[in-house]
Amino acid sequence: xxxxxxxxxxxxxxxxxxxxxxxxxxxxxxCPVTKARACDLILPHCAVSTPVFMxxxxxxxxxxxxxxxxxxxxxxxxLGNTYHLGMRPGPDLIDKANGLHGFMNWKRNLLTDxxxxxxxxxxxxxxxxxxxxxxxxxxxxxxxxxxxxxxxGIQNSLGSDIMMQLDDVVSxxxxxxxxxxxxxxxxxxxxxxxxxxxxxxxxxxxxxIQGGLNxxxxxxxxxxxxxxxxxxxAIGGLSGGEEKDDFWRxxxxxxxxxxxxxxxxxxxxxxxVDLVVCVALGCDMFDCVFPTRTARFGSALVPWGAxxxxxxxxxxxxxxxxxxxDCPTCKRHSRAYLxxxxxxxxxxxxxxxxxxxxxxxxLMLSVRRSIVxxxxxxxxxxxxxxxxxxxDQYPSWAVDALASVNITLE
Amino acid sequence: xxxxxxKLELFRVVQGTGRxxxxxxxxxxxxxxxxxxxxxxxxxxxxxxxxxxxxLHTLSTLPSVTQITLSNIAEHQEVLEAFKDGFxxxxxxHDTVLYCSLHDPATSFPTGHTTYKTxxxxxxxxxxxxxxxxxxDLQKTIQPDWYQSMADGETWQTNTSRKRVRKSVxxxxxxxxxxxxxxxxxxxxxxxxxxxxxxxxxxxxxxVRSARETAKRPVAGFCLxxxxxxxxxxxxxxxxxxxxxKELPDDKPRLLQGVxxxxxxLACVEAGVDLFESFFPFQVTERxxxxxxxxxxxxxPERAGRAPPAVLELHKETDAAGETQQNGDHIIDDQTQMxxxxxxxxxxxxxxxxxxxxxxxxxxxxxxxxxxxLHHLLVTNELLAGVLLMIHNTAHxxxxxxxxxxxxxxxxxxxxxxRVLGERDEQIKTKL
Numbered sequence: 098x099x100x101x102x103x104x105x106x107x108x109x110x111x112x113x114x115x116x117x118x119x120x121x122x123x124x125x126x127x128c129p130v131t132k133a134r135a136c137d138l139i140l141p142h143c144a145v146s147t148p149v150f151m152x153x154x155x156x157x158x159x160x161x162x163x164x165x166x167x168x169x170x171x172x173x174x175x176l177g178n179t180y181h182l183g184m185r186p187g188p189d190l191i192d193k194a195n196g197l198h199g200f201m202n203w204k205r206n207l208l209t210d211x212x213x214x215x216x217x218x219x220x221x222x223x224x225x226x227x228x229x230x231x232x233x234x235x236x237x238x239x240x241x242x243x244x245x246x247x248x249x250g251i252q253n254s255l256g257s258d259i260m261m262q263l264d265d266v267v268s269x270x271x272x273x274x275x276x277x278x279x280x281x282x283x284x285x286x287x288x289x290x291x292x293x294x295x296x297x298x299x300x301x302x303x304x305x306i307q308g309g310l311n312x313x314x315x316x317x318x319x320x321x322x323x324x325x326x327x328x329x330x331a332i333g334g335l336s337g338g339e340e341k342d343d344f345w346r347x348x349x350x351x352x353x354x355x356x357x358x359x360x361x362x363x364x365x366x367x368x369x370v371d372l373v374v375c376v377a378l379g380c381d382m383f384d385c386v387f388p389t390r391t392a393r394f395g396s397a398l399v400p401w402g403a404x405x406x407x408x409x410x411x412x413x414x415x416x417x418x419x420x421x422x423d424c425p426t427c428k429r430h431s432r433a434y435l436x437x438x439x440x441x442x443x444x445x446x447x448x449x450x451x452x453x454x455x456x457x458x459x460l461m462l463s464v465r466r467s468i469v470x471x472x473x474x475x476x477x478x479x480x481x482x483x484x485x486x487x488x489d490q491y492p493s494w495a496v497d498a499l500a501s502v503n504i505t506l507e
Numbered sequence: 508x509x510x511x512x513x514k515l516e517l518f519r520v521v522q523g524t525g526r527x528x529x530x531x532x533x534x535x536x537x538x539x540x541x542x543x544x545x546x547x548x549x550x551x552x553x554x555x556x557x558x559x560x561x562x563l564h565t566l567s568t569l570p571s572v573t574q575i576t577l578s579n580i581a582e583h584q585e586v587l588e589a590f591k592d593g594f595x596x597x598x599x600x601h602d603t604v605l606y607c608s609l610h611d612p613a614t615s616f617p618t619g620h621t622t623y624k625t626x627x628x629x630x631x632x633x634x635x636x637x638x639x640x641x642x643x644d645l646q647k648t649i650q651p652d653w654y655q656s657m658a659d660g661e662t663w664q665t666n667t668s669r670k671r672v673r674k675s676v677x678x679x680x681x682x683x684x685x686x687x688x689x690x691x692x693x694x695x696x697x698x699x700x701x702x703x704x705x706x707x708x709x710x711x712x713x714x715v716r717s718a719r720e721t722a723k724r725p726v727a728g729f730c731l732x733x734x735x736x737x738x739x740x741x742x743x744x745x746x747x748x749x750x751x752x753k754e755l756p757d758d759k760p761r762l763l764q765g766v767x768x769x770x771x772x773l774a775c776v777e778a779g780v781d782l783f784e785s786f787f788p789f790q791v792t793e794r795x796x797x798x799x800x801x802x803x804x805x806x807x808p809e810r811a812g813r814a815p816p817a818v819l820e821l822h823k824e825t826d827a828a829g830e831t832q833q834n835g836d837h838i839i840d841d842q843t844q845m846x847x848x849x850x851x852x853x854x855x856x857x858x859x860x861x862x863x864x865x866x867x868x869x870x871x872x873x874x875x876x877x878x879x880x881l882h883h884l885l886v887t888n889e890l891l892a893g894v895l896l897m898i899h900n901t902a903h904x905x906x907x908x909x910x911x912x913x914x915x916x917x918x919x920x921x922x923x924x925x926r927v928l929g930e931r932d933e934q935i936k937t938k939l
Contacts, residue, residue: 157883161890164875166561186883190859194879202875413589425561429599433590434553437583440631442551443890447559 118328119258120301122360128473131502132352132379135468138360140258141299142198142206145173147360147381148464150372150457151208152389156181157201160389161447162454164203170424170455171462174206174258176384179251180215184236188254196256208384209257211248211290211305217266225265227282245289249302253295261331262290264305269337269344276309279334283307284321291325303362305333306351310343319354329360332380336365341494345378349501352379369398369460373480374498376464377473388457392449395439398456400483404432406449411436424455474504481506512537513653513700513727515760515781519915525776527915530760533604534652535698539571543760543781544772544915546908547574547606549613549789552583553598555901556789557893560599565871566902568909572604572653574784576611577645581637582630584645593650607651609658612735612765613786618661623678626659639685647693653700655730657682662708663738672708675733676717679706683724700727702762705751709739714747718754728760731780735765744771745778752779769800769848769907769927776911777920783908788900795885796849797864797896798903802910804922852896857882870902871895 121139128134138145152159152167153176159167167175177197182188186200194200197207216223216230223232229244245263252260263286265279287304294302304322308314322330332351335344348363355361360381366372367385375383388398395407397418404411404418417427418435426435426448438445467476477499485491488506496506512532519527525544533539548555548570555563555573563569575594580587590597595605610616610628617634620627625636637645642657659678662671683703690696703721707714721729731751734744744766752761763780766772767787775783791798845851852864863873864881872881872895884892907927914923 156887156889157880158889158891161557161894163562163871163891163894165565165871166559169561181887185887186858186879190879193859194861194877200880200883202880413586415590425559429560431597431599433586434598437586438552438554440552440582441579442554442556443893444551444554444557444559446890447557447894451559 118297118301119299120328120360122358124357126469126471128377128468129471130474131377131477131499131504132349133376133464133468133473133502134379134381135465136360136381138381140174140206140301142204142258143173145206146462146465148372148376148461148468149174149382150367150388150461151176151382151384152454152457153178153384153386154201155386156185157197159454160393160450161443162450164201166425166451167203167454168205170451171458172205172454174208175203177201177207177209177255177257178212178215179209179248179255180212180219182209182255183212183251184234188251191256192254196254198256206258207255208259209252209255209261211261211263212243212251213248213263214266216243217268225279225282227285229263245286246293249290249293249295253300256296257300259301259303259329260290260294261303262287262305264307264333267307267309267334269310269334269339271309272311276311277314280307280309280314280318283333284318287322287325287327291327301328303327303329303331305331305364306355307334308347309334310339310347312346312350315347315350316354319351323354323356327359329362330355331362331364333364335363336385341492342497345374345494345498345501348375348380349378349498355379367457369457370481370484370492370495372457372460373464373477374495376468377477377499377502377504388453389450392453393446395445395449397435397449398453400480402484406432406435406445407439408436418449418452419456422452422455422459424452426452426455477504478507512698513760515543515728515758517757520757523777524920525915526779526781527912528781530781533571539604541571541604541782542912544776544783544908544911545781546570546783546785546905547572547762548603549785550575551611552579553594553600555897556792557890557897562871562894562898565898566905567869568905570785570905572606573600574606574608575649575651576608576628577637577642578609578611578614578616578628578630580607580630580649581628581635581645582632584648587648593648595650604653605649605651607646607649607654608730608764608784609655610660611786612767612784613789618664621659621661621678626657626682639682639689642682643686643689643693646690646699647695650695651699653702653727655702656686656704656726658704658706658730658732660704660706660732662706662733663735667708669710669713672706672710672713675706675708676713676720679704679717679732680720683721683726687724687726702726702728702730704730704732705755706733707747707751708733709743709747711747711750714751715754718751722755726759728762729755731761731763732765734763736768736771738765741771741774745774748775748778748780755779768846769802772907773911773920773924773927776915785901785904788904789897790843791846791849791900792893792896794843794845794851795853795892795896796845796851797881798848798900799850799865800848800907801926802907802923804910804914804919804926852878852881852892853885854882864899865903868899868903870899872899872902 123137125135136147155178248263264283267279304327308318362382363380367387399419411432414432467473514532517528531540616629659675703726705717707717760781762782857878860878914920
């Protein structure tokens, strides 16, 4: 095991030197049972320990949390949304402010999406052509065409450490020829994105694997995209309301065919169980608005699920959210105080946002540590026992997914 | 009643220019102090609006006293009774003096619910009616270090009759006597200070009567109620306060409720007020504005931590741009309106302004962020806007109080007034 590790470090180091991209992936440990791995992902602003959860700061801010607080929580990379930032404040202003890092004064890494997903999910009237995505601006009603070149142009202005290609997003519940068309178009758009990237020495461009829930299409997409010399890959088109049985099969199919020496980013996944299972399936990076969004509604994440602090049952509960949590919120405040504060001030949301980000980051650190220490399978057993009151409550997809990587839940 | 430890030491008292001193012996163990003229830290349920402990403690100098209000807390009485250890511990406030007032100075509330025996406060769940017994039960569960006696202050609307004003003085004195009686009997409140409330609407003889009568009672200090911004003409307010403070003993502090604009603070300090509530920076924050008025009178800009030419330049620049700032004097009945002490960051002109809110300001917001970013956060309705503005506005406002004390100590109050008001008047003139 140890020998294997050191040889893998050397191999990946060599690979990294040969690559021109501003990204290095050092595989620190691989789980001998599952497909999980722990890596150091070296990006322009700092090293990222994977598996990693990336909180989402849509509009150049992390929902009421200062950049110092976010850094204090140990966050090494967070997201910004190209669609929102491209609209407001716009790429010209961001350019003047020395990119999104300068604008929001964030010293660590940023990942930006392509803007395509929001266009399809937020804007009703959008139309996809070979040229790009056409939509009406919700701010001034003007018709806008987002092309792969424009998306990369905005992302070059934003100056993110990782940019995402513009892909043709189809809802994961859609079937038929549209899925195939979208997959092929995403490959063509990837080539246009690669060509459009003006700063390949400073900004990494990730490809996004599409193909819906169809194994054949996914495989074709994987074959094509892995031929391109991109610094990393995302698994896209999932986490959109599809059956979990389909979801995990597409994830594991993707990781089976993605190159070992490049990072794998599973988009839009953030529930604790999904994170742990998908790490076992071989994913390194995750993002999701869920932990921060749910925080603002008063839901605090805990090892046994979540607690709704606004619910009356916590009015006289004088314990911290999670007695074992070391976050600034749990160190100082009780459930009862937060319950009361939700009636008086927005700071209540900030307290829970801090806790939930801390929960996600701590969970991933524990996962990583267990992989490094060679006890990830045991970690999964303990994690599942904590999360569910009894074995018969384990979701069957998780049981099946874990079985596929040699973990039989007790 | 166990004698409280609160003690006001006055260093300088000049009739008509204010009192400079320090309030010592604050808190149960008496280890805290507060310089006067000074202001309390405004809070919602023990939390400075928008701020967590991390963001609050980026502020270098915070007042040692946090103000909480029964309007926020009365609804949690049952919870606090179950908790038993008082509000300070409940809210995670460890190292602060807790002062409990009746109403929230930043929120107006419906009138017409006061009776002979009760006053009402409005919380998140609606109206809560308080008798003296309930009021004192609340104080026992909250266990503040210092609280305002129950008072009927519903005299601030225009056309309040002389009869109603007289009634409010009488009721408030009766409430105080009952509060004192229960306070003295209560073990839980041993060592806790109580402030009497001076009422009297806009009638000077009622104000004087209220002050004289309250001063006869064993109170640690005085709250001046019913004089809040919007309730009356500023000149009349100053006159009433001067008349009241003449009647009050020199060795006890006077806290003015509901007044926070810098020009008003200066006038009221001259009239003999020692303490203010700091709800004004919160109101400025809520309308998306940043305090930017200059208060630096130090000849050495480095010592003051603020470069005056830069601030002056800011004022010139805003003038040149023809900013349509509202003059606070003309809007006495609407506290939601912007004053001339602030800039509106939502304004498009700040879209590509990469300067800090105030050049030379040492607050977390000014050291880390630019006006363009604040503008973006405001137009996108992001929660961080409130956090950053609250940090800056709190720092700026407390900085102003520091400058005010410095001016009193060095006989430079006139200079400070010219700095704070003069430049403002100039701005107003150019606009008219």
